[in-house]
Amino acid sequence: MRPLLASLPLLALLGGCSYLPTWDSLPTVTGEKVLGFVTPYRVEVVQGNVLTKEMVARVKPGMPKAQVRDLLGSPLLTDVFHESRWDYVFTIRRQGTAYQQRLVVATFDGDKLKELTVPDDLPAENDFVAAINTFKPDRKQPKLELSEAERGALPPPKKSAEAAPTAAAEGPAPGRTYPPLDAKTGTGS
Known part of the structure; x- marks a missing residue:
């Protein structure tokens, strides 16, 4: 009787396996989701030179290599066998955006x-x-600055009836001593 009772949890566990998807029906990890419901974190990968229309418009035929390098940056690929060709490759892969390659x-x-x-x-x-x-x-972006009208509507700072004495007038707090800043002269310079 005991072996039968001990095997019941094992039989229930094996019976639950019929509800799992088959190996052929599992989605691949290269898709957007794993097992149909888990979205893995994808590392942001940015490689190469970001070139825009404005940057390319400054480059003109006849410019020396050094000037092109100053305007566009160092090329990602330079071929030893084809020194007359520079390849500026740019790729970006970010989660939430389309893959880009230029x-x-x-x-x-x-x-x-x-x-x-x-x-x-x-x-x-x-x-x-x-x-x-x-x-x-x-999404609502936080407001970082007040307008002139909002600044004008703020109440002026409250002045206390008893003005607090400044630290310079009192000197250092009693009981505190500080070592000299410069061991030779005892001054900070």
């Missing part, structure tokens, strides 16, 4: 810029910031 290619003739190949979807700076902004617009 490639800007600078081609040189000797030390001078020959051509800058720019993708059509290269955003302006404001568009780029808006694309990666994950703050919800419906």
Whole structure:
């Protein structure tokens, strides 16, 4: 009788397994959710150079390599076998935003810029910031500053009837001694 009673919890546990999804029906971890209900944390990955329309507009054919590097930054990829080509690759993967990848290619003739190949979807700076902004617009943002009308409506600070004496007039608090700041002269300078 005892072995039968001891095996009842095991049988109940095995009977509950029929309610679990089968191995073939489980979603993959690469999807948005694991097991259909858990959303894993995804690490924010930003790689490469952020280039905007404003930055690329400053670069003109005929500029030396050093000036292009000053305006666009160091390229992510430089090929030893193709020294005349610089690849500016940018990728960003953030939770809550779409995956972004862009490639800007600078081609040189000797030390001078020959051509800058720019993708059509290269955003302006404001568009780029808006694309990666994950703050919800419906959330109320805290107010950081008062307007002039609000400042004027504030009551003036209360003045106490007995003005507190200043610390400089009294000197240091009784019973406190401080070591000299400079061991040789006893002064701070």
